[in-house]
Amino acid sequence: MKATDINLSKSATMGDVARAAGVAPATVSRYLNNPDVVSPKTKHKIDQAIRAMNYVPHAAARTLASKKSRMIGAIVPSLDSNLFAPALEAFQSQVSKAGYTLVVASDNYDAEQEFKHINQMVSHGIDALLLVGSSHDEAIYQLLKAKQIPYVLTWTTTPQEEHPCIGFNNKIAAANVANYLMDLGHTKFAMISNNIKRNDRAHKRLLGVRDALALRGLSMSDEYLVERPISAEQGREAFRLLMSRSEPPTAIICGSEPFAYGAIFESKHLGLEVPRDVSITGFDDMWLASLITPSLTTVRTPQQKVGALAADYLIAKLTGKDVALPTPLEVEIIVRESCAPPSKH
């Protein structure tokens, strides 16, 4: 770890190391990539030489020659978001543990940006790729297929098993929430959601809610669906809007948890009491859910698990192991204080 003898001139190359160790470059390469096949004796010599010259392999050269970059890409909607950060952190941890380097980009829910980023990453030779959600340009899949790049879609499950996915069933999860609220006696629902068109998870959650309602002969008109960028602030506004309707909902299902926080905070400003006047649910179970007053009834999603499993899957795939895709992950409704039966008007 001492860095006393850093060579200030040109960096040492594999050739330099080979010369110093008195072996051929090929042997150094083997030492690096497949140590088992080099004899202990030469292994030692090479080891010495590498340390002495502070040799660091030139990754681009390796990539060029081997067609493997030892980089894995991840494209998420946003880096600045509690929604993906835990998964990304877990992903990065696993990825780097396996000796890979992580390349990331955020696309702000914009398909064109995503496409651009993917092209850039592919050009850089990433060995595998993590994507969020299930709706991606067909060209992307074609590209990944053509280049034989393993990928995985996260936060989602494909019913048709078209693509490898690691996530949970958003539709069912949302349906469970709706059912829970209906069991409490609610009939007048509203939903605060991220953009339905651009965010397939949001879309599926909406479908889940609508299906569940339909099964019990209920429905939610479009007026009670408010689409917003994800943030607590937007949740506040959406809540105010919804509660100012002539016929306000008795239960508000938030497609993303920050909306729920915003709604709860805003309820205090409006002099409303949760859950007496209106029930609110979240989605994800972030740290604030249990601390806020009233604490939030929500569905807990396995965020780090998604990240870690995605990494494991891709790495296994790269290692040549044949991997079974994990079955859709479980989610769980965490019942806290923010829901109650609707008041008798």
Added chain:
Amino acid sequence: MKATDINLSKSATMGDVARAAGVAPATVSRYLNNPDVVSPKTKHKIDQAIRAMNYVPHAAARTLASKKSRMIGAIVPSLDSNLFAPALEAFQSQVSKAGYTLVVASDNYDAEQEFKHINQMVSHGIDALLLVGSSHDEAIYQLLKAKQIPYVLTWTTTPQEEHPCIGFNNKIAAANVANYLMDLGHTKFAMISNNIKRNDRAHKRLLGVRDALALRGLSMSDEYLVERPISAEQGREAFRLLMSRSEPPTAIICGSEPFAYGAIFESKHLGLEVPRDVSITGFDDMWLASLITPSLTTVRTPQQKVGALAADYLIAKLTGKDVALPTPLEVEIIVRESCAPPSKH
């Protein structure tokens, strides 16, 4: 953007494009890197060929030949943290806007991991590097210097101008908070902080507080300094601990904002009222600060700005422009409800 004619066999190389366009590979290279020097006529031919074959340059080959990877690295303590995410998002946005690809890693405040990641990134040929904080292994600086890799330290300022920094003065910011509280009449202080040894920002904030106190003849004993990993949950525990002292503090300065949230939530459990029974301050002004009850008096730090400026600086540096480092950024105390004069015993 159509991907109808993806070549399923080997990807097209520059040679293929050259052949198709009836020019030399060198000319294609010029078209890509320095379009001004190729004639409009050939430019058109090459353009056609590239589209037709769906050619994507091989980044590793470019890197090898040009010694520029068009990748920029960033190492942050944690990806799963509201503290760095906004900056990182802004950084990534600028970086990719300039045509670079972002490589990230998190080191969990562990110097050894950081060193490992940097080596890996350097091996991958990153053109520039963002680091957080000011305390890094000397070997790192040597390596970056030897390889001539521009870098920037963020969230900090070096008084000695040893290294390029983009951030604010943590010491002064914390001192301001302490002064504000002393102005209110406080004399019995406590601080909840991240690990002082591993986190230089935390350390500087502590120094700022201590210095400010000293200037007014006050002090804070070590018993009133609680070091914890950054989270609201840890903030709760620390708060409970501090308030159970025989002589509890009247003001608690939180070195990171999640601590403050935890403290405020826990105060309710303990039947204490903020700010009547104890004043609390945060650090960063995250979204929750204005929504929580009581709203949090805190210091607002320019997070996106740090990320964006860091990117601008590095990119300018890479473009060969001579860049003036921005002066330390301003921070501002946002006075809200969580502080008040100490109660009369």
Added chain:
DNA sequence: AATGCAAATGAAATCGCTTTCATTTTGTTT
């Protein structure tokens, strides 16, 4: 038309590694 100069292009070496194939060394078996 001849001249000269700048602009545009091409040829070929090079970047640092991997990998195939051939060769040498080692160790085991008879």
Added chain:
DNA sequence: AAACAAAATGAAAGCGATTTCATTTGCATT
């Protein structure tokens, strides 16, 4: 000790771009 298979090593050909240097082309000028 001979014979042979297995293990270890070496030689050399790429991988796909960039870049220097040389050459050709195009245009304006006389």
